[in-house]
Amino acid sequence: AQKITQTQPGMFVQEKEAVTLDCTYDTSDPSYGLFWYKQPSSGEMIFLIYQGSYDQQNATEGRYSLNFQKARKSANLVISASQLGDSAMYFCAMREGLYNNNDMRFGAGTRLTVKP
Amino acid sequence: DVKVTQSSRYLVKRTGEKVFLECVQDMDHENMFWYRQDPGLGLRLIYFSYDVKMKEKGDIPEGYSVSREKKERFSLILESASTNQTSMYLCASSLGSEQFFGPGTRLTVL
Secondary structure, three states: OOOEEOOOOEEEEEOOOOEEEOOEEOOOOOOEEEEEEEEOOOOOOEEEEEEEOOOOOOOEEOOEEEEEEOOOOEEEEEEOOOOHHHOEEEEEEEEEOOOOOOOEEEOOOEEEEEEO | OOOEEEOOOEEEEOOOOOEEEEEEEOOOOOEEEEEEEEOOOEEEEEEEEOOOOOOEEOOOOOOOEEEEEEOOEEEEEEOOOOHHHOEEEEEEEEOOOOEEEOOOEEEEEO
């Protein structure tokens, strides 16, 4: 069964506007971590932001914030003030359990294009 | 800075060949992972390892094996490459929450 769902294969946003990339997840484990990665056309995976299931506050890292809605099992990425360099593939991922050696599951990704 | 390197950026092999993809990390991480990335499917976990000589199957282990003889090196082996294994292969390592990725190997099997 799909554990991470990203329903938007592609998104467009105007430069300087905010954009939300959707991610829903499925787990019965009360302990889990949620991650967002960016993959530019060069291919490297760049870690953006992390949210733990017990974290009370939504995670923020600069222009990135994670809109964590635990009851709805959603972990949407919000990028504020989009820049041309934000054009990339974005992947949502989840690691279940407490241990860092547990494996991670990724969504299918969303391709974001920022228009000038 | 954590560095994860992969032996080749691009590789072309023939059907039936044995293929080795090498991954090395320089930060003494215990956990290492191999994924393949295909359009519309995201990253799918093939195998992972949480210690030397330890390995665990991921979601799609069929047709692959792995080797972890040293902590810093995690090899992915295609015993007999097939055309449906044409893909981008990504290696990652982790100690804490975050996984650090290598640049990827784009493998084409003809």
